[in-house]
Structure formats: structure tokens, C-alpha cells
Amino acid sequence: MTISHFGAVLLFALFTSVVFGITQRSDPRMMIRFGAFCFVLFVGGTIAASWVMWLIKH
């Protein structure tokens, strides 16, 4: 099985955010909000870091 870098990021962020959301909050609504927040941070952080690396190289 092969997977793209971005595909790996999306899958990692999805599964990790689900567990973080469930375990770090008590209220179901807050679980969803925190899970979504973690997902955005994981994916957004990776994209930002990628651009920083691109800028360093160029």
C-alpha cells in the first residue's frame, strides 16, 4: 500500500482528533468542537510548516 504525504497527514489528523476530542472533553458538543479544532491545527500546522520549509529552501 502506498499513500501520499498529504493523505497520511489527513488520516493521522482524523484518527488522532477523534480520540483527543473524546478523551479531553466531557460534553459531547465540546468533544466535537475540540476534535475539529485539533484536526484543523494538525492539518493547518503541517501546511504552514511545509511552506516554511519551501521558503527556507528557496
Add this chain to the structure above:
Amino acid sequence: MATNVSAPASAQSSTFPTMVLIAGWLVPGAGHFMLRKWIRGTLISVSILAMFVLGLALKGKIYSPNTGDLLDVLNFAGDLGTGILYVLARLFDLGQAAVQVATADYGTKFIVVAGLLNIISAVDAHSLATGRKRS
């Protein structure tokens, strides 16, 4: 003078929270299932199982007990967090002994993180069982 004779929550200890902790570690989501948190248990179980299987599919490495490099020891501890999945992987000789392709490193990390997430989930189930976490 009013006296409060109610026992603190910690004094009402039983083996149930410990069983929840151990079950949650051995089988992903089992701790939440024991507490009748069906949706949470299912989501945790599917997430951790999917990460573990994806890790194996990406030809990730399963670490064996070692006393070598510190990172290898830590990765082994992470792998061990998957509980029975780790035992099955070792029994059926799943995973690679050494990383051979570049993307396999993703697989290795997926397996380690699956173990770490499982430990977090087991501790969460234990907190629910003891009442330290509200719901």
C-alpha cells in the same frame, strides 16, 4: 455540630476501575464499552484499529523488547500500548523488522501513535469509572 460522614470517592475503591483500565489497554475501546459508552467506545476502537492496520499496510515496523537506542525503547513502549494488537502482530509476525521504503516510516509512526492513543483512551475510561471525569 454537623458532621459529614460520607466517604470520599477514593475510599469507595473497588477493582472495577482497574479492570476498566486494563480492558481499555488490552482491547481498544473496551474500557468505554464496559461503562456503556457505546458511541465513544466504537469511535475509539475504529480509530485506533484503523491506525494500527494502516501502519501495518504501510509496512511499518513493529518494535520488539530491546535495550538499545533510547528511541527504540520508547517506540517499543508506544507499540506496547496497543495491547492485544501488539501481541497478535508479534504472534503472526506482522510488520517489518526494518524500515525498507520511505513511506514505511509513516506506518511505523502510525503504529506507535495508535498505542499512545490507546493508553490515553484507557486512562480516560478509568477516570470515568472512578468519577474523576464527569461524563
